[in-house]
Amino acid sequence: MRQRKIQSMFNHTIKEHFAEGSRPILSHLLLKAELWFVNSDFAFEFAQLLLPNTVFIGGLLDKPINPIPEDLETFITKFGNSGFVLVALGSIMSEYLKQKDLKEMNSAFAQLSQGVLWKCKHSLWPRDVKLAANVKSVDWLPQNDLLAHPGIHLFVTCGGENSIMETIQHGVPMVGIPLSGDLPGNMVQVEAKNFGVSLPLKKLKAETLDLKMKQVIEDKRNKSAAMTASTIQHSHPLSPSQ
Known part of the structure; x- marks a missing residue:
């Protein structure tokens, strides 16, 4: 149920990019993914096995430091x-x-x-x-x-x-x-x-x-x-x- 609720948040993106009648099911797309980018880092995660197509990119959203107001x-x-x-x-x-x-x-x-x-x-x-x-x-x-x-x-x-x-x-x-x-x-x-x-x-x-x-x-x-x-x-x- 939780997974379905999370995936439903992306329905508007699918509707935006796919015509009615040709819209894929998100769970099916996930199964076909050939490369996974994960917003995390080894400094944070527990030791774990990762598939070769999984890449941690934690810090991707980091911004340059600016003076504060x-x-x-x-x-x-x-x-x-x-x-x-x-x-x-x-x-x-x-x-x-x-x-x-x-x-x-x-x-x-x-x-x-x-x-x-x-x-x-x-x-x-x-x-x-x-x-x-x-x-x-x-x-x-x-x-x-x-x-x-x-x-x-x-x-x-x-x-x-x-x-x-x-x-x-x-x-x-x-x-x-x-x-x-x-x-x-x-x-x-x-x-x-x-x-x-x-x-x-x-x-x-x-x-x-x-x-x-x-x-x-x-x-x-x-x-x-x-x-x-x-x-x-x-x-x-x-x-x-x-």
């Missing part, structure tokens, strides 16, 4: 050597967050000595809650550029594979709050590799999130593992696009 840089600078935490849970998961979840997260962030840059739509914010003094909330932020910033200490993510690939690229440890789909499994791999920890959404409480974040920030083994993964990703003889 002045208002964000000014906010980060206020916290000096304490640095900052980046929070971006993805567009889909953000819509699933309830107001009580936002309140718990805000309370947890208030306990940090770091500044917190949080991608959170203002339209979703509870009107009866004041944003913590060390938090800046924005509707959009340049995630890749911020992950490359020397002042970043932690990334709080939903555990999406694209975000994980960006995080590995820059060697940033993470706390994942996975919801469903492939996200919990992704975070299992992150924990096994020791460059992050997972906190399921149903267990999200201010004290638990605070503990997880401080655990990752203060335990230098997490940062070391993240940097090791980054080194592995950058060590390939060819870039993903090549």
